[in-house]
Amino acid sequence: MIRAFSIDDVRAAEEAVKRELEPGELMQRAALGLAEVARARSDEDGRVVVLAGSGDNGGDALYAAAHLARLDLNVVALLVGSRTHEEALAAATAEGVVPIEWRSGKVPAAAAEALAEANLVIDGIVGIGASPGLPKHLENLPDLFANDAYVIAVDLPSGVDPSGVVAADCLYADETVTFSLLKPCHLLPAGEAACGQLTVVDIGVPEPDSPAVVRYEASDATRLWPTPGAFDDKYSRGVLGVMTGSESYPGAAVLGVTAAVTTGVGMVRYIGPRRATDLVLGSVPEIVSGPGRVQAWLLGSGWDGHGGAPELVDELLDDILPIVLDAGALDLLDEPRSAPTLLTPHAGELKRLAQRLGLEHTQGVPGARVVADALGAHVLLKGATTLIVPPSSTRGPLVSQTDGPAWLATAGSGDVLAGMIGALVASGLGVTEAGALGVLLHGRAAHLANPGGPVRALDVARCAGRAVAEFL
Ligand SMILES: NC(=O)C1=CN([C@@H]2O[C@H](COP(=O)(O)OP(=O)(O)OC[C@H]3O[C@@H](n4cnc5c(N)ncnc54)[C@H](O)[C@@H]3O)[C@@H](O)[C@H]2O)[C@@H](O)CC1
Ligand SMILES: [K+]
Structure with missing residues (x-):
C-alpha cells in the first residue's frame, strides 16, 4: 500500500x-x-x-x-x-x-x-x-x-x-x-x-x-482477497442481493450481475423487472431470481426511477446489511443509515447529489467529503482517478486509485464496477477495502480484456475471474 x-x-x-x-x-x-x-x-x-x-x-x-x-x-x-x-x-x-x-x-x-x-x-x-x-x-x-x-x-x-x-x-x-x-x-x-x-x-x-491518503496495490489484493477455504459453502462465502436494471435499461443488470458472479461470490440473488430478469437469467444462469437471505445489497445501476419495488427498497435501507448504492439509487438516501453504505457516483452524479442535499461543495474531494458526512456513507467518486472518501467521523484515510486504462470510459463500465464491489462486500470485506479492490480489479480486468486497446464493458466483466487469479 x-x-x-x-x-x-x-x-x-x-x-x-x-x-x-x-x-x-x-x-x-x-x-x-x-x-x-x-x-x-x-x-x-x-x-x-x-x-x-x-x-x-x-x-x-x-x-x-x-x-x-x-x-x-x-x-x-x-x-x-x-x-x-x-x-x-x-x-x-x-x-x-x-x-x-x-x-x-x-x-x-x-x-x-x-x-x-x-x-x-x-x-x-x-x-x-x-x-x-x-x-x-x-x-x-x-x-x-x-x-x-x-x-x-x-x-x-x-x-x-x-x-x-x-x-x-x-x-x-x-x-x-x-x-x-x-x-x-x-x-x-x-x-x-x-x-x-x-x-x-x-x-x-x-x-x-x-x-491521509492511501493507494491499494496488487499485493494488497493478494493479502486481503476473500479466498474461500475447504470448509466454505456458497452461503458462507456470501450472497449478494442485486436490484438493478429497468425495463428501459435492462443491460445494466446483465453487466453488474455478470461482473459479480465472475468476481466470485457464493451466490447472487437478482430482483428486477421482467425483461431484465429474463435477460439476466439468459446470460447468467448461475443466479437465483427473487428475494431471500443475503449478506449485502447492490442497488441502482440502470434504474429508471426507484427500481420498481419501493417498499422493498425502504425495508433494505432500514436494515443492518451493507449496501452499495449506484446510479439511480444514489437519490434514495436523505440521512445516514445505521449500516455500512457505499455510494458510487461519477462527477456529474456527485454534483447532482450534493445540490439536492443543499451542500456547500459539489466537486472533487470537498464535494465527496460533504456528501459522505451528510449521509454517513463512504463515497466512491469514479473517474480517471477514483477516490474513496469516508465520513470525517471515521478519521480514515482517503483512498486514491489510478488503475484503469482510459478505455474504461465506456458505457456499462460503472455497472461492471458496481457488480465487482458488490461481490466483495457480500464476501465480507468492509466498504473501503471492497471499493479499493473493486477498482483495482476493474482496471486489471480491462487490461486482460484487451491489453492497450479499447474494451467493452461485458468483456471487462468476463475477465474478472482471470484477473482475480492473477492477484492470488
Ligand atoms: N521541514 C523540513 O524539515 C524539511 C523541509 N524541506 C524542504 O522545505 C520545504 C518547505 O519549506 P518552507 O516551509 O520554507 O516552505 P516553502 O519553501 O514551500 O515556501 C514557503 C515560502 O514561499 C512563500 N509562498 C507561499 N505560497 C507561495 C506561492 N503560491 N507562490 C510563491 N511563494 C509562496 C511563502 O511566503 C514562504 O516564504 C519542503 O517542501 C522541502 O522542500 C527539506 O529541506 C527537508 C527537510
Ligand atoms: K517545488
Missing part, C-alpha cells in the same frame, strides 16, 4: 528528526539526494537552471545546485522569491553557480537566455509551505523552457496545493523528487498529473502513524 501523510504530520515528523540532528542536516540530506537524481538525469554538458523561491524548498534547490556545480555542471540559479535562503545561496555561488535575480515583473534577458538553453530545470520555487498557485511573474514560465528540457520538481510541483485538494496553476514536472514521505498532492487528482515520475529520496524521516 502506498501512503501519503498530511502536511501537519509531515512537519511534525520532520521536526522530531531535526531535534536529533545538527542544524541544517536534514536539508543537506534532501539536497544531496536531489542532486544525485538530477546528476543521473543530466547530460555530460548539463546546462542546469535552478528556480529558487523564498523558503526551504528554494534552500534544497540551491544546495543541490552547489553539488551539481562541484560536479562541473553549468548551473544558473534564478532567484524568483521575495527572499532567498542566504546560506544555501552562499554555498551555491562558492561552487560557481551564477545567480540571477527575477523577483517580480518581466523576465530579465539573462534569465530568459539561461532558461532557453537549459536541458535540466530544477523547480525549487515552493514546496509544502505553499498556498496553491504560482506568483504572477512566473505564470508563463514554461513558455521560456526549451522543448526538451527535463523538469525536476523539488518535493512537489510548485503551484500545486500540497494537500491535493485545490486545483491551481502549477509547473508540470517530468519527475518529482520528494523526501522520505509522500504528501497528499502526490496521490490526488489535483496534483498527481503534474508530478510526472515520483522519486522518493530517503532522508531518514519515519512514517507517522496515520496516513
Whole structure:
C-alpha cells in the first residue's frame, strides 16, 4: 500500500528528526539526494537552471545546485522569491553557480537566455509551505523552457496545493523528487498529473502513524482477497442481493450481475423487472431470481426511477446489511443509515447529489467529503482517478486509485464496477477495502480484456475471474 501523510504530520515528523540532528542536516540530506537524481538525469554538458523561491524548498534547490556545480555542471540559479535562503545561496555561488535575480515583473534577458538553453530545470520555487498557485511573474514560465528540457520538481510541483485538494496553476514536472514521505498532492487528482515520475529520496524521516491518503496495490489484493477455504459453502462465502436494471435499461443488470458472479461470490440473488430478469437469467444462469437471505445489497445501476419495488427498497435501507448504492439509487438516501453504505457516483452524479442535499461543495474531494458526512456513507467518486472518501467521523484515510486504462470510459463500465464491489462486500470485506479492490480489479480486468486497446464493458466483466487469479 502506498501512503501519503498530511502536511501537519509531515512537519511534525520532520521536526522530531531535526531535534536529533545538527542544524541544517536534514536539508543537506534532501539536497544531496536531489542532486544525485538530477546528476543521473543530466547530460555530460548539463546546462542546469535552478528556480529558487523564498523558503526551504528554494534552500534544497540551491544546495543541490552547489553539488551539481562541484560536479562541473553549468548551473544558473534564478532567484524568483521575495527572499532567498542566504546560506544555501552562499554555498551555491562558492561552487560557481551564477545567480540571477527575477523577483517580480518581466523576465530579465539573462534569465530568459539561461532558461532557453537549459536541458535540466530544477523547480525549487515552493514546496509544502505553499498556498496553491504560482506568483504572477512566473505564470508563463514554461513558455521560456526549451522543448526538451527535463523538469525536476523539488518535493512537489510548485503551484500545486500540497494537500491535493485545490486545483491551481502549477509547473508540470517530468519527475518529482520528494523526501522520505509522500504528501497528499502526490496521490490526488489535483496534483498527481503534474508530478510526472515520483522519486522518493530517503532522508531518514519515519512514517507517522496515520496516513491521509492511501493507494491499494496488487499485493494488497493478494493479502486481503476473500479466498474461500475447504470448509466454505456458497452461503458462507456470501450472497449478494442485486436490484438493478429497468425495463428501459435492462443491460445494466446483465453487466453488474455478470461482473459479480465472475468476481466470485457464493451466490447472487437478482430482483428486477421482467425483461431484465429474463435477460439476466439468459446470460447468467448461475443466479437465483427473487428475494431471500443475503449478506449485502447492490442497488441502482440502470434504474429508471426507484427500481420498481419501493417498499422493498425502504425495508433494505432500514436494515443492518451493507449496501452499495449506484446510479439511480444514489437519490434514495436523505440521512445516514445505521449500516455500512457505499455510494458510487461519477462527477456529474456527485454534483447532482450534493445540490439536492443543499451542500456547500459539489466537486472533487470537498464535494465527496460533504456528501459522505451528510449521509454517513463512504463515497466512491469514479473517474480517471477514483477516490474513496469516508465520513470525517471515521478519521480514515482517503483512498486514491489510478488503475484503469482510459478505455474504461465506456458505457456499462460503472455497472461492471458496481457488480465487482458488490461481490466483495457480500464476501465480507468492509466498504473501503471492497471499493479499493473493486477498482483495482476493474482496471486489471480491462487490461486482460484487451491489453492497450479499447474494451467493452461485458468483456471487462468476463475477465474478472482471470484477473482475480492473477492477484492470488
Ligand atoms: N521541514 C523540513 O524539515 C524539511 C523541509 N524541506 C524542504 O522545505 C520545504 C518547505 O519549506 P518552507 O516551509 O520554507 O516552505 P516553502 O519553501 O514551500 O515556501 C514557503 C515560502 O514561499 C512563500 N509562498 C507561499 N505560497 C507561495 C506561492 N503560491 N507562490 C510563491 N511563494 C509562496 C511563502 O511566503 C514562504 O516564504 C519542503 O517542501 C522541502 O522542500 C527539506 O529541506 C527537508 C527537510
Ligand atoms: K517545488
